Amino acid sequence: MIPRHLIFGVAVLLIVAFGMSMYVWRVRGRVDRVPTPETNAQPVAPPVSGATEQATIYVAYDDVGVVRPKLVRVTLPVGRQERATEILRSLLNVYEDKFSPHPLAPGSEIRDVYLVEPGLAIIDLNAVFADSHRSGVLVEELTVVSLVQTLSANIPGISRVKFLVEGRERDTLAGHADLSNFYEVPAVTRAVAQLQNTQ
């Protein structure tokens, strides 16, 4: 025998569920007709406290296939690791801008930067960054070298950079740029020097 209060409880829940279904059914058509405003799916980074400083970021330009330095003013925290993350986020802000010279998918994010041993930095990208990245030798190289060069130019002492995606190793960024090996800063600097010429 089922207690009466349980029967009442279930009955009330069923009535509520039925009522909500009817309500959703009624408003569904209306919602379809409402113009959808442009949404920003990017996670909101916590506010950064610290002094505003000048930094050099290396920006990729798809139209001519080059990487060029650009001076920006960024609010940088005191900690070295936090500074590294903020510097790279400022580069991503350029890439995710409406008039980006090297567009990345909305929601692309640097999850974290780890400075784990003298000279080694690990950049952890989110899944959207890699999964939605355009595929191609040049377009992937532009992304990777601009990140490495921006990091090494602003955080002294970094000699090697390793990429992770969602904390895991990955073979390539989007089918081309190798993420399985470490990026050595001198080699990336040579690549950037080549990428500053359009010829």
Next chain:
Amino acid sequence: MRWSKSRRLGAPASGRLPRERLVPAAIPLLAFMTAVLLASTLLLYSSPEEKRISIYSNAANYSLPVLDRNGDEYIGLLELFEPLGAVSAKANGNHWKFRYYDVESEFTAGQTRVRIHGSDFDLPASFLLENGRGLVPLSSLGTLMPRILGGPVTFNQNSRRLFVGNVAVHFTAQVSKTTPPKLVMNFTAPVNPMIATEPGQLRMAFNHEAVVAPGSQGLTFDSKIIPSASFQESNGSAALVITATVPLMATFANNGRTIVVEPVPQVAAQVQSPPSVPRPPNNFAPPLAAGAPIRRPYFAVVDPSHGGEERGASLTAQLAEKDVTLAFGRRLRQELETRGLATLLLRDSDTTLSLDQRASLTNSAHAAIYICLHAASEGEGVRVYTAIVPSDTENRGPFLSWDAAQGAFQLLSQSAGTGLVVELQSKQIRARSLITPLRPLNNITTAALAVEVSPPSDDISELNSPAYQQFIAGAIAAGLADIREKLETRP
């Protein structure tokens, strides 16, 4: 209703549980229900392989899922006939009318007796009707389909492969008496199998072709290197597994009607003369014998990047990078060979090759140069890349670190890249020389370049234009021919 004091303290008089006992009693019940839900979810998602049936016909070759109902295998009749011709179906209560061209059939849910074109026919199990979808037992197809189609049907129920009409593709296989031996297979129609190599065997999976066994499932050959092959069929596909004592590779000829399986080039050389070089350990490239004369069966290895399951960049909605690189690779091989430069094309069909396999095959071929082909929708002209080689990896004795195997050849690669860019620019092709972190360039033990081709205009589909591909391939081949002497001199 009110609870009396005695009932609250004592045992329930009428079988009801008091509130204090109800909550503890409900917890195990809820836990049990959650466990059942979780277990069923896990079972649902961990099902090993979806059952499928493949249908081969002159109209189309296709594959459909098979459903398990009441211990029997079933298939949707409408989906089965849809690719074969004009079909329609109408459900009316328990009755389901199906029409294929002018052949009408009537089915009743839960009944085995059906009426097809005015004649009665018994199914081996009941017809099922699910949300207007008519399901027939799989075991009935061999007799049911000929009545509806009016033509012969061959159904292999164990392998779930169904042949409508005379569509089977037959093949012969024989090993040539040459050194090294070659297994030559001739098919009655073009085939494009997925090829995978494992130690001791090469497997060709025919997922879309109506290839049937050549008399018996097992084939034996009078060869110590390629002693046997077996034909296997299961779950709607067929595979030919070739066993061998050496690594094998397959090449296609005669527009896909002939497949030649032979030992990979380095192994082929060893078959001719006993091996004198120790096998490299894992993760190390073959040792270099500096200054030693190199036997070069090929001048160039051309590697159309991506392939098979790996599509590469989606250049347009229809155009995949893997298809452009393959077409481009074939033209480059042709251009090189017309200049007298023997060329090995690493893949000549839509097959999957890992980066390590590409590097191993290239290093085994001992070619003067490796050219990896890519295509991009962005940019313009051609970009010629050499490798960024890690510097902190260690070589062990004569064996090179796998990740830095290209190290000793970097200068040669850069010199070749520069020469190629100059040649391309002389033909008014916009070209740049760059370094890039792109595998397998850094695993190659010879001059190694990657070439990324962009469309000549905003129209990306021009990447697939034969004229444009021929023009670029001709320019690259001319550039390589110019630096041939430099490339053939090992540092």
